[in-house]
Amino acid sequence: MVSSPQAPVKPRVYLIGTGGSISFIGDHRTDYVNYSYHNRHLTIEQMLERVPEAAAIAEVRPEQLLNVGSASVTPAHWLELARRVNDIFAQDPQAAGIAVTHGTATLEETAYFLNLTVKDHRPVVITGAMRPPTGLGTDSDVNLLDCLRVAAAPQSAGRGVLTVLNNEIQGARDVTKSNSYRLETFRSGELGCLGYADSDEQVVFYRTPTRTHTLDTEFAVDELTELPRVDIAYAYAGADGLVVNALVEGGAAGIVAAGLGGGGSSPEFMTALRAAQRRGVPVAVATQTGNGRVMRSRRFVEDGYIAADNLAPKKARILLMLALTRTKDPAELQRMMLEY
Ligand code: ASP
Numbered sequence: 001m002v003s004s005p006q007a008p009v010k011p012r013v014y015l016i017g018t019g020g021s022i023s024f025i026g027d028h029r030t031d032y033v034n035y036s037y038h039n040r041h042l043t044i045e046q047m048l049e050r051v052p053e054a055a056a057i058a059e060v061r062p063e064q065l066l067n068v069g070s071a072s073v074t075p076a077h078w079l080e081l082a083r084r085v086n087d088i089f090a091q092d093p094q095a096a097g098i099a100v101t102h103g104t105a106t107l108e109e110t111a112y113f114l115n116l117t118v119k120d121h122r123p124v125v126i127t128g129a130m131r132p133p134t135g136l137g138t139d140s141d142v143n144l145l146d147c148l149r150v151a152a153a154p155q156s157a158g159r160g161v162l163t164v165l166n167n168e169i170q171g172a173r174d175v176t177k178s179n180s181y182r183l184e185t186f187r188s189g190e191l192g193c194l195g196y197a198d199s200d201e202q203v204v205f206y207r208t209p210t211r212t213h214t215l216d217t218e219f220a221v222d223e224l225t226e227l228p229r230v231d232i233a234y235a236y237a238g239a240d241g242l243v244v245n246a247l248v249e250g251g252a253a254g255i256v257a258a259g260l261g262g263g264g265s266s267p268e269f270m271t272a273l274r275a276a277q278r279r280g281v282p283v284a285v286a287t288q289t290g291n292g293r294v295m296r297s298r299r300f301v302e303d304g305y306i307a308a309d310n311l312a313p314k315k316a317r318i319l320l321m322l323a324l325t326r327t328k329d330p331a332e333l334q335r336m337m338l339e340y
Helices: 044-049 075-091 107-117 140-152 242-249 267-278 298-303 313-323 330-339
Strands: 012-019 059-068 095-101 124-127 162-165 168-171 195-197 203-205 230-234 254-259 283-287
Touching (some): 012 044, 012 140, 044 059, 107 162, 107 313, 124 140, 254 267, 267 283, 267 298
Parallel strands (some): 095 124, 124 162, 230 254, 254 283
């Protein structure tokens, strides 16, 4: 008897749907603006049905965790998602990677949270879309395929959590949404993307993140039900202490100052930050410029602030939330801010 040739085993990729423009159902083909109004979504299974090409890339296992616009995603959802990702990896040694669909508004935040809390080196890749699947020229289907392809690729492993949109692969720590409507919105500032999920169906990397991530971090969130509250205070000309003082009164466990330029702000704003710090509320100083570092200047060190290096304020907030689950020691908080 001649045995039939075995079909090649395809990598197994889990696909977790959470919502966003990539799942929203608009009213007509040129509805690019109001499609979220009725809050109607495709399920992750329906999204997958639109791309039969996926079957050639991977054995895909879809599941729906949420189906919401990403402005509604909260830290409680981050914990739920991290737990699910960690469960999949713990239970399935055959899983090649995990793809996640997400709204673009907070995609970079979810990506960085997972970058610090997933306990595996296998790829976790997040995508979204700038045009809903019902719109002409939608990027939903291509981005979903690219996401599955990057999650299935062995060369994606060990690089931390990745994002892929518009064929560009970015690292979770540096990526940010930089334009409200354009397809090429996800950027890593002047540091640049890591590689491409390109038109010849190749997944190509040129660089890799250097900061500690995933399996090598000290953060363990699987048992946590909530995270310490950390808020962001945005500096501008003439900003006084009103917002910072209100945050302290409101019970913030930590504050990130989105400072001007190198991190400084108006004298009244700085006075309020110093008072917060003295009341035991750690203050991390980040820059609102989008590129470059906040350095440990003489003033910042004397006042006890944590310098956020080149982390965007939203990313510094996530790291401070996680750091505060471990310690309140200022030196340790500073170490973590520079390590991750
Ligand atoms: N409103 C959408 C969201 O869920 C925007 C998007 O996905 O592009 O973030």
